[in-house]
Amino acid sequence: MTVVEQRPAPPAEPPPKRPHRWWALLRNSWRQLTSMRTALVLLFLLAVAAIPGSVFPQRAVDSQRVTEYYQAHPQLAPWLERLGGFEVYGSPWFASIYLLLFTSLIGCVLPRLRDHAWALRQAPPDAPRRLDRLPVSVADRSVSSAPADAARDISGILRRRRWRTRVREQEDGSFTVSAEKGYLKETGNLLFHFALLAVLIGVGFGHWYGWHGNRILVQGADQGFCDSLAQYDDSTLGPRVDAADLPNFCLNLKSFQASYEPSGQPNKFSATVAVSEDDGPEKIREFTVNDPLRLHGANVHLIGHGYAVTLRYTDRFGAAQTKIVPFLPVDGMFTSEGVAQFPDVNIDPKTNKRDAGLQMGFEGRYLPTVGDGATSAYPAENAPGLFLTAYRGDLGLDVGTPGSVYALNQGQIATGDLKNVSGARPHELKIGDTWTLDDGTKLEFLGTRPFATLSIRYDPTQTLVLAGAAIGLAGLMLSLAGRRRRVWFRALPASPGSAGGTLLSAGGLPRTDYPGFADEFAQLVTAAEEGTP
Known part of the structure; x- marks a missing residue:
């Protein structure tokens, strides 16, 4: 007769602790507020909220016109007064949109700045195993130099064309060249948002001290x-x-x-x-x-x-x-x-x-x-x-x-x-x-x-607002003109039966919509084959 020893069941693991309900609400609200979509919505609302300031006379600009508006519209004017129609830019509802937009931009831009700074310090990623699966690729291009020399020459050609490059030696004796370009797009995007923050700061302090x-x-x-x-x-x-x-x-x-x-x-x-x-x-x-x-x-x-x-x-x-x-x-x-x-x-x-x-x-x-x-x-x-x-x-x-x-x-x-x-x-x-x-x-x-x-x-911040507008325009142009893309080259030793040299394969990946990327990639491959800058 076999006696089966019954061991006590291990204690059940406690269920994961759920975050506090109010803390979760605050965290989710902050994420929604600092999203780019919310910032765009608030920017649109700010533009819409400024329309009454152009339609109705403003007491800060011309109080006489406000008096004339009261005389011409005795029924409507008191209601507009209660809603802040004659002091739009100093009204609580305009200030609330302004402050929400300011907070949203800070919460949106600072994490992106941190990620962008981290990305600039990182080397371009290594070449994927199958370059032929990329949107554009070529294979079996022959050059006379050794794989290490070919990779070094290709890296120099790309650097002279302002590509960030990294050469890596692989275990099978081949060499890969990773290159990346187009970080100015994100730089321009961040520059535009920081310029917008500068304009908002300038307008706010100009209202306080002007x-x-x-x-x-x-x-x-x-x-x-x-x-x-x-x-x-x-x-x-x-x-x-x-x-x-x-x-x-x-x-x-x-x-x-x-x-x-x-x-x-x-x-x-x-x-x-x-x-x-x-x-x-x-x-x-x-x-x-x-x-x-x-x-x-x-x-x-x-x-x-x-x-x-x-x-x-x-x-x-x-x-x-x-x-x-x-x-x-x-x-x-x-x-x-x-x-x-x-x-x-x-x-x-x-x-x-x-x-x-x-x-x-x-x-x-x-x-x-x-x-x-x-x-x-x-x-x-x-x-x-x-x-x-x-x-x-x-x-x-x-x-x-x-x-x-x-x-x-x-x-x-x-x-x-x-x-x-x-x-x-x-x-x-x-x-x-x-x-x-x-x-x-x-x-x-x-x-x-x-x-x-x-x-x-x-207006003590007039210079800041002007500089913010100019920098914002420059950042917008960089954001529109920049195009993020990556290219990889792999230099393989030629087969033992061949005359020697190196076989090149290459692939490219545009990170954004770039209709001219195929032509640029073809020019890079030709330059790599011919060894011309």
């Missing part, structure tokens, strides 16, 4: 401008900038030259200004639309121009006030609209009190060249005319509510607090004309002055 402001500068020594927040028509400072960081300079518009084609199309604009920086002496500088005035800590861009109307109003007590009022162009022929407000008039000299119901406002159009219609016939001042409507009453300026300086308060007109006292049609004034109103007060049209619309900006 600032800009707009100013209408009228010609004349009495209309000078110094760089302070109070003297800007509208301005925006970066989150890391305050008023004390603004540079110290002053501008005075000496003259403005404009020329036009016979059709009215602009030909050339240029402004001549007197500039003083850091309380230094004044210097006369000239700049144009495409050639900004470059100062220490700021660039002054010429973005527009127009005409400022000079008016003198004499009230019922004989006191006169003169105002120089810019009228803003509304079309290409410089038909301009504006308003002149005189809130501090008709003050009784006996009591020194002002009657708020006797304030004056004049609203209308200025035409550089009066034609047959209500618009200017030419942008230059060939036959200037000013068409004004007079309003008397409370201008609504004393309540402290912000309003446009280029239009009267329509609410005051609607309630009757501001009344039309000039009749149904605007009154036409030529330069030098005097208009006597119904209460005996007078308005004189003294003339015009040109004004320049200036955009004053400072």
Whole structure:
């Protein structure tokens, strides 16, 4: 009887420990975020998100246009305000796409950079056993030199053609030459992505530490401008900038030259200004639309121009006030609209009190060249005319509510607090004309002055963004022009019965789509046979 000894079963191995659910979720989310597909989707979303910034007026660029949009679209504008439509590039949803793209690019590019650096240090792989299975191949090409010399010569030929090569001796006495080319494609790809990162960094830091402001500068020594927040028509400072960081300079518009084609199309604009920086002496500088005035800590861009109307109003007590009022162009022929407000008039000299119901406002159009219609016939001042409507009453300026300086308060007109006292049609004034109103007060049209619309900006990362754009373009060209490919040569000793020498076989493998690879491979084989570089 056979006794079978029963051994205890070995203990079961514990099941593999599953990763924590939240850790797995974070890891998978990071992999999805740092994939190239996600980066492309985010880049597309960023481009789409920037479209509203071109469609709707932006408060950081021109707050006056935002005010005009509110007046033209009173129902839609508040909704756009809630969605950040007037401050697209500073909105939370645009910033979230921006930051996600930045993170995705870093997580995508850094591992690829590590792999690319590792690949550049590695020797090309050895030749496969069956070269005839490659897309292009040749066999039994005879050369007179020994296998080692033939392999060495082939390696030199390939090196002179900028191939990375490696010669290996095999166990059967043959020699193989491995060659690789086209790493610039991946280099260019990585260069493009790093350049894109540089642009994103530049835009972000430029928003933090940059600032800009707009100013209408009228010609004349009495209309000078110094760089302070109070003297800007509208301005925006970066989150890391305050008023004390603004540079110290002053501008005075000496003259403005404009020329036009016979059709009215602009030909050339240029402004001549007197500039003083850091309380230094004044210097006369000239700049144009495409050639900004470059100062220490700021660039002054010429973005527009127009005409400022000079008016003198004499009230019922004989006191006169003169105002120089810019009228803003509304079309290409410089038909301009504006308003002149005189809130501090008709003050009784006996009591020194002002009657708020006797304030004056004049609203209308200025035409550089009066034609047959209500618009200017030419942008230059060939036959200037000013068409004004007079309003008397409370201008609504004393309540402290912000309003446009280029239009009267329509609410005051609607309630009757501001009344039309000039009749149904605007009154036409030529330069030098005097208009006597119904209460005996007078308005004189003294003339015009040109004004320049200036955009004053400072972006500390402008050079970085420009360099990133140039490097990105170069990287893109390298990525498109580079083609990854490999070739192998095997040098075998000739059979004992032959006259001696070496038999060559070769094969090639394009790593990317390369229609001209077969011709290049044929040229390499011919050069290897003939021993020519």
